[in-house]
Amino acid sequence: MIRVLLCDDQELVRAGFRLILDLEDDMEVVGEAGDGRECLAAVARTSPDVVLMDIRMPVMDGIETTRRLVAASSATRVLVLTTFGLDSYVYEAVRAGASGFLLKDVPRDQLVAGIRVIARGETLLAPRLTRRLLERFVAAPPPATGVPEQLTRLSARELEVLGLLAEGLSNAEIAARLVLGEATVKTHVARILTKLGLRDRVQAVVLAYESGFVSPGVPHAE
Structure with missing residues (x-):
C-alpha cells in the first residue's frame, strides 16, 4: 500500500486529489496539510511514502519543506505539483530534493502513475526535460x-x-x-x-x- 500525504493550501484541491486516490486499491491518503509546517508535523506522525507537495503556500513553502525533509534524511519522497510548469520554483524544488514534478491539471491516470513511480524510488522527470530545466x-x-x-x-x-x-x-x-x-x-x-x-x-x-x-x-x- 502506498501511503500518500497531501500538502496544499487549498482545501478543495486536497479534496479533489483525495477523491482520485481513494479509488486506487494500492493507495491510502494518510493525512493532509495546508502549509509546510503542518506537512513536516504530518510526515513525522504518519510516515508517508510520497508527499504531493504544492510549491506556493503560506507559513512555509514547498521548497523549504522539501529541503527540510531531505535534511532530516526522511524516507518520504516528494512529488511537486505546480501550475507554473518550467519555472524557477520547480527548479528550486528539484534542487531541494524533490523526486519529480507534475502540473496540477495533469490527467488522473498520469497523477496516479506518477505517484507509483515516485513510490518505487524512481524519478518523475524525463531526462531531456531535466536538462532543459537545468x-x-x-x-x-x-x-x-x-x-x-x-x-x-x-x-x-x-x-x-x-x-x-x-x-x-x-x-x-x-x-x-x-x-x-x-x-x-x-x-x-x-x-x-x-x-x-x-x-x-x-x-x-x-x-x-x-x-x-x-x-x-x-x-x-x-
Whole structure:
C-alpha cells in the first residue's frame, strides 16, 4: 500500500486529489496539510511514502519543506505539483530534493502513475526535460579544469556516465553510447549516487551542472 500525504493550501484541491486516490486499491491518503509546517508535523506522525507537495503556500513553502525533509534524511519522497510548469520554483524544488514534478491539471491516470513511480524510488522527470530545466535556471560556474572537487570520488567510468546523464540521456542511451549493458549503467548510476550521498539521478545532474563539470548548452566531452 502506498501511503500518500497531501500538502496544499487549498482545501478543495486536497479534496479533489483525495477523491482520485481513494479509488486506487494500492493507495491510502494518510493525512493532509495546508502549509509546510503542518506537512513536516504530518510526515513525522504518519510516515508517508510520497508527499504531493504544492510549491506556493503560506507559513512555509514547498521548497523549504522539501529541503527540510531531505535534511532530516526522511524516507518520504516528494512529488511537486505546480501550475507554473518550467519555472524557477520547480527548479528550486528539484534542487531541494524533490523526486519529480507534475502540473496540477495533469490527467488522473498520469497523477496516479506518477505517484507509483515516485513510490518505487524512481524519478518523475524525463531526462531531456531535466536538462532543459537545468539549462534554463542553473547558475553554474565556468567549466572546471579537470574534475571538480565534489566529484573526485568517482571513477573515470562513473564520470563518463555522469556526463551523459547531464546531457539528458536515459540509461538505455548511455548503454548504447558507451557500449555497455543497461544493467551495468544502472549499477554505475547507483554507485554515483552512493558516493556523492545523493537521493536520485536528478540530484546528480544538478550537481554536475552546479559544480561546473557540465555547462548549460555545452555537450559534455567524452
